[in-house]
Amino acid sequence: MVEVGGSIPSAPISMKFQRDTTYMGKQNNEVVLLKIDGELKDLDTVYSKESLVEEVNSQSEEALHIYKHSCAHLMAQAVVELFPDIQYGVGPALDNGFYYDFLSPRPFTPEDLEEISKRMKQSIKQNIKIQHLTWNKQQALDYFLSKNQHLKVELINEKVEGDEVSVYKQGDFVDLCRGPHLPNVSYLKYFKLLSVAAAYWKGDETNHSMQRIYGVVFPTPEQLDDHLRFLKEAQARDHRKLGKELDLFSIEEDIGAGLVLWYPKGGIIRHEIQQFWYDEHLKGGYQLVFSPHIARSNLWNTSGHNDFYKENMFTPIEFDNTDYQLKPMNCPFHIVMFKSRNRSYKDMPIRWAELGTVYRYERSGVLHGLMRVRGFTQDDAHIFCTPDQLEEEVGRLINFSLRLLRTFGFMELDIYLSTRPEKFVGETEDWELATNALENSLKANGVNYSIDPGEGVFYGPKIDIKVKDVLKRAWQCTTIQVDFNLPKRFNLKYSDDQGKIRQPIMLHRALLGSLERFFGVLIEHYGGFFPVWLSPVQVKVIPITDRNSDYAKSIYENLISNSIRTELEERNEGVGKKIRDAELQKIPYLIIVGDDEEKDKTIALRLHKKGDQGKRKLDDFIEKVKKIIREKEFNYEI
Numbered sequence: 200m201v202e203v204g205g206s207i208p209s210a211p212i213s214m215k216f217q218r219d220t221t222y223m224g225k226q227n228n229e230v231v232l233l234k235i236d237g238e239l240k241d242l243d244t245v246y247s248k249e250s251l252v253e254e255v256n257s258q259s260e261e262a263l264h265i266y267k268h269s270c271a272h273l274m275a276q277a278v279v280e281l282f283p284d285i286q287y288g289v290g291p292a293l294d295n296g297f298y299y300d301f302l303s304p305r306p307f308t309p310e311d312l313e314e315i316s317k318r319m320k321q322s323i324k325q326n327i328k329i330q331h332l333t334w335n336k337q338q339a340l341d342y343f344l345s346k347n348q349h350l351k352v353e354l355i356n357e358k359v360e361g362d363e364v365s366v367y368k369q370g371d372f373v374d375l376c377r378g379p380h381l382p383n384v385s386y387l388k389y390f391k392l393l394s395v396a397a398a399y400w401k402g403d404e405t406n407h408s409m410q411r412i413y414g415v416v417f418p419t420p421e422q423l424d425d426h427l428r429f430l431k432e433a434q435a436r437d438h439r440k441l442g443k444e445l446d447l448f449s450i451e452e453d454i455g456a457g458l459v460l461w462y463p464k465g466g467i468i469r470h471e472i473q474q475f476w477y478d479e480h481l482k483g484g485y486q487l488v489f490s491p492h493i494a495r496s497n498l499w500n501t502s503g504h505n506d507f508y509k510e511n512m513f514t515p516i517e518f519d520n521t522d523y524q525l526k527p528m529n530c531p532f533h534i535v536m537f538k539s540r541n542r543s544y545k546d547m548p549i550r551w552a553e554l555g556t557v558y559r560y561e562r563s564g565v566l567h568g569l570m571r572v573r574g575f576t577q578d579d580a581h582i583f584c585t586p587d588q589l590e591e592e593v594g595r596l597i598n599f600s601l602r603l604l605r606t607f608g609f610m611e612l613d614i615y616l617s618t619r620p621e622k623f624v625g626e627t628e629d630w631e632l633a634t635n636a637l638e639n640s641l642k643a644n645g646v647n648y649s650i651d652p653g654e655g656v657f658y659g660p661k662i663d664i665k666v667k668d669v670l671k672r673a674w675q676c677t678t679i680q681v682d683f684n685l686p687k688r689f690n691l692k693y694s695d696d697q698g699k700i701r702q703p704i705m706l707h708r709a710l711l712g713s714l715e716r717f718f719g720v721l722i723e724h725y726g727g728f729f730p731v732w733l734s735p736v737q738v739k740v741i742p743i744t745d746r747n748s749d750y751a752k753s754i755y756e757n758l759i760s761n762s763i764r765t766e767l768e769e770r771n772e773g774v775g776k777k778i779r780d781a782e783l784q785k786i787p788y789l790i791i792v793g794d795d796e797e798k799d800k801t802i803a804l805r806l807h808k809k810g811d812q813g814k815r816k817l818d819d820f821i822e823k824v825k826k827i828i829r830e831k832e833f834n835y836e837i
């Protein structure tokens with residue numbers, strides 16, 4: 200999953216000591232929890248003196264999780280106190296905050312959130328203690344029934360095994376919870392309620408529609424401020440907002456959820472990405488292939504997708520008494536192509552690349568702009584090789600991926616090697632061989648990586664590369680996966696140098712991930728102000744008055760004939776407004792021409808974000824821009 204949120208200081212201070220009964224140390228917001236024999240517990244937990252007790256500092260990641268969860272309870276308390284006819288559902292901590300779901304007779308408004316915040320602050324001022332209690336099941340059922348909290352009754356009946364129910368009480372408010380929690384609500388001063396959204400009870404569309412309130416909380420005011428600044432910056436860069444403002448793409452109800460329309464300005468960026476991608480693949484020894492969007496259901500039975508991938512596939516389309524299905528992946532097409540003739544070790548490695556458009560069913564609740572869609576184009580390739588070619592191929596892939604990602608401006612990358620999961624297909628020795636090959640390639644190429652033990656796919660180990668954007672958010676792009684499953688299912692073969700029949704090794708890989716998602720990441724990384732080679736409009740020519748429009752037009756024609764994407768401003772507006780509008784479109788270069796420039800055959804140059812640059816010669820400008828585009832430079836100064 201994608202990580203969202205500010206950085207969290209790690210490294211808890213952990214002090215090992217032995218003590219009798221309860222913790223007597225610091226309670227000054229620094230130590231907020233205990234770890235007793237390795238388990239996170241409330242600060243006032245009674246323990247035996249044989250126990251190993253560690254202090255958990257408020258700055259640790261474990262503590263932050265408890266802050267969030269405790270704040271969710273505090274919010275629920277405020278909501279229940281303000282709106283007595285509301286039912287409270289569940290309120291978990293998230294990576295980037297917390298939420299609580301409420302069954303409310305009406306949607307919450309921004310004013311409600313303010314009221315709720317006020318109420319929370321009152322409780323914080325009153326230093327209300329958070330107490331852990333153990334009730335028996337009947338006591339808990341009676342309590343929640345008496346409060347008309349039927350969702351809680353449902354949860355107790357569903358979740359509680361045995362007769363003991365763990366609850367937390369603060370003031371008159373009681374909630375089901377295993378804990379642990381902060382000692383007191385006064386620890387939760389630095390919170391902010393952010394937004395409200397509709398959500399289904401237990402995520403099931405046939406259940407009640409709930410009101411979900413999101414919030415964040417931190418141990419210090421500085422952390423809260425940092426995070427709110429981060430959210431503001433992320434909001435300004437939101438690709439859905441910029442996609443509209445810059446006329447790049449949209450997703451329309453008429454077309455369907457998760458299906459993307461690329462407008463001309465997004466289209467030209469996609470074209471540039473694709474062109475670069477094709478060129479680099481041809482230079483890298485790949486061959487290009489193309490395959491259709493649907494295939495017979497039988498193919499997906501053989502590949503196993505109709506089994507292990509069923510819930511992500513669209514229902515079959517029937518014609519000529521045969522079922523066909525939209526492809527969720529390109530792999531089986533390339534496999535059938537591999538199988539279409541006898542292959543020998545001399546043919547290998549085979550590297551087949553395709554910008555293949557696939558369709559995957561995703562629940563509507565998880566769809567998100569370009570980041571999570573139902574139809575997208577993978578920058579896919581499959582490599583069929585012999586076991587002794589594997590290491591070199593992976594090495595090539597790592598270098599290829601790093602070069603590509605850096606060209607797009609992603610210099611900070613996190614690389615992960617995922618090893619064998621508990622459930623897997625294939626032989627242990629093959630897994631070892633492949634995992635070693637992946638690891639050796641990483642080492643040989645001198646890249647830093649971490650190991651994700653057991654996080655490989657069931658069919659083979661993999662390398663994942665995540666890019667960090669300007670806000671330090673990590674986005675998964677590259678994946679390089681060894682597959683022991685499909686070559687076996689399709690009975691792939693080649694003859695080795697002894698004439699023996701063997702099974703090739705198959706690698707799946709996508710470097711950018713998908714064009715849609717990568718575009719979303721690019722938009723947010725650059726905040727819509729792309730490097731010149733990707734800018735939909737590279738230059739805008741603005742005449743100061745009508746008198747200068749012929750001169751402006753001749754400059755425009757000149758730039759166009761040099762393959763520089765140019766727009767000519769022809770509106771009858773003041774020059775100030777023309778410049779402001781061009782700035783809003785984040786166009787790197789503005790050429791402004793008036794009588795002066797026309798007289799001495801020059802241009803006045805203005806750079807986005809850098810302002811007026813003075814007069815230039817047009818030919819000189821053209822040569823420099825062409826070089827910046829050709830070399831995909833980030834520095835656009837002339």
Ligand SMILES: [Zn+2]
Pocket residue numbers: 268269272367375376377378380
């Ligand atoms: Zn709780």
Ligand SMILES: [Zn+2]
Pocket residue numbers: 528529530581707708
């Ligand atoms: Zn594949």
